[in-house]
Amino acid sequence: MISLRARAMTIIGLLVSVLAVFVHAAxxxxxxxxxxxxxxxxxxxxxxPESDGIHDPTADGTLMLQPPQESFAGLxxxxxxxxxxxxxxxxxxxxxxxxxxxxxxxxxIVLDLNIIREVKGSMxxxxxPHKQHTQWLDCSNCHPAIFIPMKGANQISMxxxxxxxxxxxxxxxxxxxxxxxxxCHSKPKPMDQP
Amino acid sequence: MKRVIKTRRLxxxxxxVLPFAVAWAEYADVVINMQxxxxxxxxxxxxxxxxxxxxxxxxxxxxxxxxxxxxASGITMDKISQGQYCGACHNGEIAWSAENCDFCHSGTPGxxxxxxxGHKTAGPGYY
Amino acid sequence: MSRNKxxxxxxxxxxGAFAIVVVSLSVMCVVPVFADEAEDPMATRDRLVRTxxxxxxxxxxxxxxxxxxxxxxxxxxxxxxxxxxKNEFADLREEQYxxxxxxxxxxxxxxxxxADSDDKIQRDLVNRQQSLDALLSxxxxxxxxxxxxxxxxxxxxxxxxxxxxADALLRExxxxxxxxxxxxxxxxxxxxxxxxxxxxxLLRELNFETPEDEYKxxxxxxxxxxMLLKVLLDDKMKxxxxxxxxxxxxxxxxxxxxxxxxxAGNKEYETAIDTMxxxxxxxxxxxxxxxxxxxx
Numbered sequence: 140m141i142s143l144r145a146r147a148m149t150i151i152g153l154l155v156s157v158l159a160v161f162v163h164a165a166x167x168x169x170x171x172x173x174x175x176x177x178x179x180x181x182x183x184x185x186x187x188p189e190s191d192g193i194h195d196p197t198a199d200g201t202l203m204l205q206p207p208q209e210s211f212a213g214l215x216x217x218x219x220x221x222x223x224x225x226x227x228x229x230x231x232x233x234x235x236x237x238x239x240x241x242x243x244x245x246x247x248i249v250l251d252l253n254i255i256r257e258v259k260g261s262m263x264x265x266x267x268p269h270k271q272h273t274q275w276l277d278c279s280n281c282h283p284a285i286f287i288p289m290k291g292a293n294q295i296s297m298x299x300x301x302x303x304x305x306x307x308x309x310x311x312x313x314x315x316x317x318x319x320x321x322x323c324h325s326k327p328k329p330m331d332q333p
Numbered sequence: 334m335k336r337v338i339k340t341r342r343l344x345x346x347x348x349x350v351l352p353f354a355v356a357w358a359e360y361a362d363v364v365i366n367m368q369x370x371x372x373x374x375x376x377x378x379x380x381x382x383x384x385x386x387x388x389x390x391x392x393x394x395x396x397x398x399x400x401x402x403x404x405a406s407g408i409t410m411d412k413i414s415q416g417q418y419c420g421a422c423h424n425g426e427i428a429w430s431a432e433n434c435d436f437c438h439s440g441t442p443g444x445x446x447x448x449x450x451g452h453k454t455a456g457p458g459y460y
Numbered sequence: 461m462s463r464n465k466x467x468x469x470x471x472x473x474x475x476g477a478f479a480i481v482v483v484s485l486s487v488m489c490v491v492p493v494f495a496d497e498a499e500d501p502m503a504t505r506d507r508l509v510r511t512x513x514x515x516x517x518x519x520x521x522x523x524x525x526x527x528x529x530x531x532x533x534x535x536x537x538x539x540x541x542x543x544x545x546k547n548e549f550a551d552l553r554e555e556q557y558x559x560x561x562x563x564x565x566x567x568x569x570x571x572x573x574x575a576d577s578d579d580k581i582q583r584d585l586v587n588r589q590q591s592l593d594a595l596l597s598x599x600x601x602x603x604x605x606x607x608x609x610x611x612x613x614x615x616x617x618x619x620x621x622x623x624x625x626a627d628a629l630l631r632e633x634x635x636x637x638x639x640x641x642x643x644x645x646x647x648x649x650x651x652x653x654x655x656x657x658x659x660x661x662l663l664r665e666l667n668f669e670t671p672e673d674e675y676k677x678x679x680x681x682x683x684x685x686x687m688l689l690k691v692l693l694d695d696k697m698k699x700x701x702x703x704x705x706x707x708x709x710x711x712x713x714x715x716x717x718x719x720x721x722x723x724a725g726n727k728e729y730e731t732a733i734d735t736m737x738x739x740x741x742x743x744x745x746x747x748x749x750x751x752x753x754x755x756x
């Protein structure tokens with residue numbers, strides 16, 4: 140017969156080894172043939188404030204703040220930034236951010252106008268949709284300070300965007316990052332073009 | 334008793350595993366530290382994502398008048414107390430009032446004013 | 461009970477014991493750090509409110525304003541704060557802190573001169589006027605394009621009326637009210653633009669007026685790719701073999717760009733454009749040679 144003490148030790152030992160397995164699995168993904176070896180799992184995105192590296196984890200205020208994952212859980216996904224497709228969330232009615240500080244029912248004026256900008260080379264042309272932008276912004280956010288609302292008046296280059304000008308005022312900071320080339324360069328060239 | 338021990342173990346486990354978890358700021362979190370630390374307060378961290386869930390960009394960036402450049406607005410507690418900038422909402426009516434200093438002043442010391450989180454623009458090498 | 465199983469059991473136990481030791485050691489290392497840094501919540505609150513009352517921009521402004529009512533409020537805030545610091549009941553303390561903060565905010569409002577608070581309205585008005593002007597000129601172009609200048613003229617009349625009303629109010633210093641007129645003109649213009657453009661797609665073709673314009677475009681494209689080189693390959697360039705491969709193309713590209721700039725200096729834009737395009741193509745090759753695909 141095993142003594143009571145031995146049994147107790149066994150149980151404790153078992154528990155700890157199970158925990159150890161968990162620790163191990165968390166530190167290094169155990170199965171070499173598991174899916175998505177190089178893809179960051181969703182659990183590692185959108186860190187809660189206390190472990191995001193910029194909030195003071197010892198401050199009481201930090202613990203009062205909402206963890207992003209709690210807010211994002213039901214929203215449409217995207218591949219970078221907040222990992223949320225914000226325009227889709229408005230489009231399908233999951234989000235309805237207020238357009239007026241004091242009147243929750245005020246409706247924003249949405250402009251349904253696409254502008255296609257041709258670019259050189261095999262890079263797809265840019266489609267700029269006013270619609271998705273005016274669901275968030277007012278004309279005066281961009282016109283005339285960032286863009287002059289006139290054909291040919293705006294020299295936009297990726298260089299300036301990467302420097303945080305033009306589209307880069309928002310994209311790459313608060314709107315989806317410029318690494319998402321195809322969300323703007325979305326109109327492929329005809330196949331017979333060089 | 335056993336349950337207590339188990340829970341305690343889980344807490345211990347959490348403490349051990351946490352440091353291994355990769356952590357970085359949420360995309361578009363804004364650090365505001367033009368004045369805070371000089372005045373003995375922790376830097377402010379503004380969760381941009383939280384606010385865009387509730388308000389369209391234009392409410393803050395046109396109506397309230399926040400510039401679209403970190404550090405350019407010149408926010409002070411004085412202005413907030415008069416209902417400008419953050420004080421336009423954080424007045425106990427639209428949102429909790431600015432008595433809860435450490436909800437905003439919750440950054441780790443030494444942070445520089447700017448937009449945090451993953452990809453950024455503003456300068457070669459970052460996007 | 462077999463001998464083997466016993467040994468296994470022992471092993472398991474000792475593994476367990478080992479794990480416990482490791483766990484407790486790490487906890488011992490971690491916990492004191494937290495204990496050391498964590499401040500009692502009430503002490504934190506006391507410290508934060510103290511900073512607000514004595515050092516914040518609001519407190520300083522009140523003291524510098526010379527406004528007696530404001531300074532009296534500030535003094536009252538400090539009194540409430542001091543009472544809070546001594547209060548033993550957490551709930552009451554919390555209330556007193558809140559009251560002290562509210563009093564300071566009232567003091568700051570009293571110390572704010574009308575001119576101060578007009579600043580923002582003034583700024584908003586100027587911005588709104590600029591946006592109105594921009595939308596109006598866009599509106600004019602749209603109506604020209606659609607051969608309906610009458611629509612634009614009708615809008616202009618409406619806007620002029622609002623502007624007139626705004627100017628009258630401005631002369632009396634009623635900036636906020638003046639702005640509501642400009643706001644109305646702005647919204648009317650915006651709605652008219654929205655109706656006119658609804659569902660349209662405009663094409664911005666890549667036409668250059670002069671070869672010099674096209675050269676500038678190519679220069680920009682070259683700059684862009686140089687930035688992309690840095691953005692996309694920063695990490696990869698630590699690998700010597702990749703760096704060598706990339707450098708061959710970059711050197712080639714640098715030479716071509718220099719030549720292109722030379723041609724442009726002599727106003728030989730056609731050649732300059734071709735050479736600059738070739739330089740950009742070398743940069744694309746450089747990026748691709750590091751294993752990152754980008755369209756050319």
